[in-house]
Amino acid sequence: LQTTSTRHLYVSIGLVPSVQIISTKTKTFTSSSFVIESSALCTTPQGDALGLVFVWSVFPTVPSSINLITNKRDLFVPAFALEAQRNYTFTLTVKVAIDVTVVSSVSTTIVTVVQPPTISISGGNRDYGQGSRVLLDGSSSVNLNKATTLLSDFIFTWSLQSASSPTTVLVNSTSPILSIPPYALLPGVYSFQ
Numbered sequence: 001l002q003t004t005s006t007r008h009l010y011v012s013i014g015l016v017p018s019v020q021i022i023s024t025k026t027k028t029f030t031s032s033s034f035v036i037e038s039s040a041l042c043t044t045p046q047g048d049a050l051g052l053v054f055v056w057s058v059f060p061t062v063p064s065s066i067n068l069i070t071n072k073r074d075l076f077v078p079a080f081a082l083e084a085q086r087n088y089t090f091t092l093t094v095k096v097a098i099d100v101t102v103v104s105s106v107s108t109t110i111v112t113v114v115q116p117p118t119i120s121i122s123g124g125n126r127d128y129g130q131g132s133r134v135l136l137d138g139s140s141s142v143n144l145n146k147a148t149t150l151l152s153d154f155i156f157t158w159s160l161q162s163a164s165s166p167t168t169v170l171v172n173s174t175s176p177i178l179s180i181p182p183y184a185l186l187p188g189v190y191s192f193q
Helices: none
Strands: 018-021 027-029 034-036 038-041 052-059 075-077 086-096 099-113 134-137 158-162 168-171 177-180 190-192
Touching (some): 018 086, 018 099
Antiparallel strands (some): 018 038, 034 075, 086 099, 134 177, 158 168, 158 190
16 A cells, blocks of 8 residues: 655745836727726746736726626727716736736726717708798707717707897707797798707
8 A cells, every 4th residue: 555645835936027007098988999008027037928817807897898807918998888977997917827826916097088969950051931840850969978879868958049139049949859830930040059
C-alpha cells in the first residue's frame, strides 16, 4: 500500500498591473454610442508580459445592453443604454491571470447630458388663402434622449407672430396639431413656433 501526498505551494508574484483610462470623454448624449479605451500592462522583472483579466463595472447599475462580462481592455457602450442627466462611474479592474489576488483598478465618470429635441413642423412655409384652414403638425418631432419618441414626451405650446407686429401671441392649443380656421388670420406673413 503506497500513500502519496500532494502539497501546493502558493507564491504571490507581487506585481501590480499598471492601468489607465485613455478615453477623455466626460460627457455624452444618451443617443450616442461610445467606447471607453484603456491600457494595462504588467511585466515581470525580466520584462515578460503577464496575462491579464479585465473586469468592468458601472455605478449606478445600467441595463444589460452594456456587456460588462467581456474580459476586454475597452468597453463599448451602445446608444440609449444610459439615462439622461445622470453621472455614471465606470471602473476597470485588472487582475493578473496567474494570481487573481493581484489587482489594480481605475475609474472614470461620464455625465449624460440632455439633448434638445428635434422639432419638426410640417405644413409650414406655404401660401394660404384667407378662406383656407391652416394645419401645422408638430407630431413628427423627435426626443433624442430616448430610443423611441412618444408624443407624451412633449408638452406642445404654439405661438405666432405677424411680420407687421413685434408682439408674439400665445395660441391656446397644447395639441401637436394646430388648426387655424378659415378667416381667423388677417392677410399677412406669420411665423409659428
